[in-house]
Amino acid sequence: MNRRVIFVFAALGGVLLCLPSIANNYVLSVATLFLFFAYTGQAWNIMTGFAGQLSLGHSLYLGIGGYASAALYFHFGIGPWAGLWLSIVLCGLVGSVVGALAFRYGISGVYFTLLTIAFAEFTRIGFDHWDWLGGSGGLFLKVTRRDQIDLLNLRGTPAMFYYVILALAATALALSAWLLRSRAGYYWQAIRENEEAAQALGINTFRWKMLAVVTSAAMTSLAGVFSAFYYNNLFPEQIFSINRSIETILGPIIGGIGTLIGPILGAALLTLLADGVTELVAALGWEVAGVKQLIYGVILFAVVTLLPHGVWPVLARKLKVSR
Amino acid sequence: MSLDLLNLANVIISGVLTGLVYGLMALGLSVIFGVARVVNFAHGEMMTIAMYLTVALFAGLNLDPFLAVLPVAAVFLVFGYALQATVINPFVTRPDHSQFMLLLAIAVIMTNSLLIVFGPDARSIRLDYLLESIELGPLLIDRGKLYAALVAFGTSMTLFGFFRFTLTGTAIRACADNWLGAKVVGLDVKRFYALAFGLGAACVAVAGCMMSLLVDVTPALGPAYTLLAFVIVIVGGLGSMSGALIGGVLIGVSEALAGLFITPSAKSMFSFALLILVLLIRPRGLIGNKL
Amino acid sequence: MSVLLDVQGVSKSFRGLRAVGNVSFEVEEGAIVALIGPNGAGKTTIFNMVAGALRPDDGEILFAGKPIGGLRPDQVCALGIGRTFQIVKPFAGLSVLDNVIVGALRCCARVDEARAFASTIVDKLGLGSKRAFPVSSLTLPDRKKLEVARALATRPKLLLLDEVMAGLRSLECDQLIAFLQEINQRDGVTILLIEHVMRAVMALAHKVIVLHHGEMIAQGSPAQVILDPAVLECYLGEETLL
Secondary structure, eight states, X not given: OOHHHHHHHHHHHHHHHHHHHHSOHHHHXXXXXXXXXXXXHHHHHIIIIITOOOOSOXXXXXXXXXXXXXXXXXXXXXXXXXXXXXXXXXXXHHHHHHHHHHHHTTOOHHHHHHHHHHHHHHHHHHHHTOGGGTGGGOEEOOOOOTTSOBGGGTBSOXXXXXXXXXXHHHHHHHHHHHHHHSHHHHHHHHHHXXXXXXXXXXXXXXXXXXXXXXXXXXXXXXXXXXXXXXXXXXXXXXXXXXXXXXXXXXXXXXXXXXXXXXXXXXXHHHHHHHHHHHHHHHHHXXXXXXXXXXXXXXXXXXXXXXXXXXXHHHHHHHHTOOO | OHHHHHHHHHHHHHHHHHHHHHHHHHHHHIIIXXXXXXXXXXXXXXXXXXXXHHHHHHHHHOOOHHHHHHHHHHHHHHHHHHHIIIIIGGGGGSOHHHHHHHHHHHHHHHHHHHHHHHOSSOBOOOOGGGSSOEEETTEEXXXXXXXXXXXXXXXXXXXXXXXXXXXXXXXHHHHHHOHHHHHHTTOOHHHHHHHHHHHHHHHHHHHHHHHTTTSOBOGGGHHXXXXXXXXXXXXXXXXXXXXXXXXHHXXXXXXXXXXXXXXXXXXXXXXXXHHHHHHHHOTTTTTOOOO | OOEEEEEEEEEEEETTEEEEEEEEEEEETTOEEEEEOSTTSSHHHHHHHHHTSSOOSEEEEEETTEEOTTOOHHHHHHHTEEEOOSSOOOOTTSBHHHHHHHHHTTTOSSHHHHHHHHHHHHHHXXXXXXXXXXXXXXXXXXXXXXXXXXXXXXXXXXXXXXXXXXXXXXXXXXXXXXXXXXXXXXXXXXXXXXXXXXXXXXXXXXEEEEEETTEEEEEEOHHHHHHOHHHHHHTTTSOOOO
């Protein structure tokens, strides 16, 4: 990694750290959203980008993670720092069930993807009818004052939430970087590229694919916990929806699937774009429902057709940087 | 007791009829996915566009949906062919996720275009001559559903006939079976893939036409129908056209029954559970070929 | 010399078509054995059964005395059998060196050890200058060498080579022959190879096994086999063996 790149990263890091003191609440909320997508994108990237198992049902883990911690808080007063362990364990279990079922029965490719969608949809409708968790009407957490920081219960200022998600995103980046250069990274990429050849080299592909799925699921669950406590509500229609799954994958797809920087770059482009589009639409008076999503669709279409490997590989080549 | 049985019979019949329309929609996907090898995540959205087209023709030109079937199907045949030939074809060689994303993008564009043009409010078609139900002894059959099912069935049979008895149809089946072999004997595989996509789109169009008589039309219907189509195709068996129809009827009936015994809003849960089971236990589906 | 691979009465059918019928042979430790025969004779099917990609319908396969029939490919590799594929299967998104590192990780506990070990193998096979190149930029002969390097990195006791000489020019062929002889004599790697390039078979093999229509029709030293009437009959109409 050359000096120029390190400097850029350091500068960016510095800006991110100081953001709450230099920016207003609106910018902070946009930045929080960006970091959220960067985090979920990284988590998804491990399973799909690294290990090549295309999941379009990651909202399953967002929902289960969110509801698990929220339920503990809502019904038993247990704070999120304890509750998140339940979220992680549950999502790990669910992920391993999905993975075990799929891989044991040799399901891959589009059928695996459909399986992930089916699990998410099934759970969504199930939660819609689960009254103890609020059903379709939603689960609401008590909103306390937004100017007091109660880190233990994740109630507080926008700045507090910002730093929490910043820490999560930074950890995800570090974890992904470490994983990519480790045995797991090599084995996952081998499985992704050619599973048969990987097996011939002694790799127990079932075990390693399971590891990717469970890791990805557990990481995503934390995003669910964050989401529950940041927005203070959970609706099955929203958190388990396929739109949420699509949002999760947009960042890595646009930025560059399977790379380290891709999900982050993609998330940044996406939030900037979302913001820009909102402003544009308002300025042009096109405030009709659906215009924003349409523009996203067009952008996704453009990226997929013109930059099939995402923006980062192209950018990296221009800047002469390694992955 | 007999009232319950009667109710059950009516529900099952209703399920079969709706199932035939589902089956036609799934048939379209069977052709698109099974033959042209496109993972059509925009399938439900295409259906929704057909539904809106039918509604618009009815509202604007007072065109009876049963007559609108032909022009709408023709439009979709051309549109489907063009879409595959220009946009989708280059993606056949690209990694799986690229294709999914492309069709996902197309789906998003379709859904939101509909939202912008027609707004979020539900539209529906009321045909006075369909209001009266048909009485078959003690059974009560919804006239609209019956006619829609007949059209769906007729269209399916026409498609079967086309693939079985015409030269073009056989050529398309050859391309699907073995594209390299097809190329070797001189078939223009690209064009046949595009044609297959167009035919599948036409099926969806007819299904959409008919469905607009049965449900309220909103722009958000797309994803649910896409998933339903995949469930049916996989349950019925990929690559099997009869499987798509039978699968459709099966899903139609089970949804109707689930709506009767459990709450109606949970009925698709059953379809997804069925999909999961089939994927795990018998991925080739009821009738289909090996994966 | 002890027997490393013992194939006993192995058969395999595919939907009624018998690909391999009651084939038995032994590969001694430290030997190089060649499996030859016309296309469709069942050679790759036997490889696949030894390597765990297919389960034999009948018979037994013993490796160092232990039965391995029906084990998974990764389990077979863990026991010490490495293989290449007839149609090469490189890891497309990775560099040449990274491909070999994947193999090296089987025996090396840490990534940096694996990298060092992989590096030496890459050099020995003449791919050193291309170690950082993406696999897509390699010519076919280089890809074949990469297959061999990757399999070697798993430190196999038995190496299964499936038509590695195909497509190589004579100079490259000779280089690879020399390399295989070296790892056989110096490092003691036992080699079982499927080959059509007779020059390689004659130069390398201590023993040749001839298959035809799924059955073994001859086995012996190269000199014996090329004179065997059954072998000559099955090759009749084609060019002479040498």
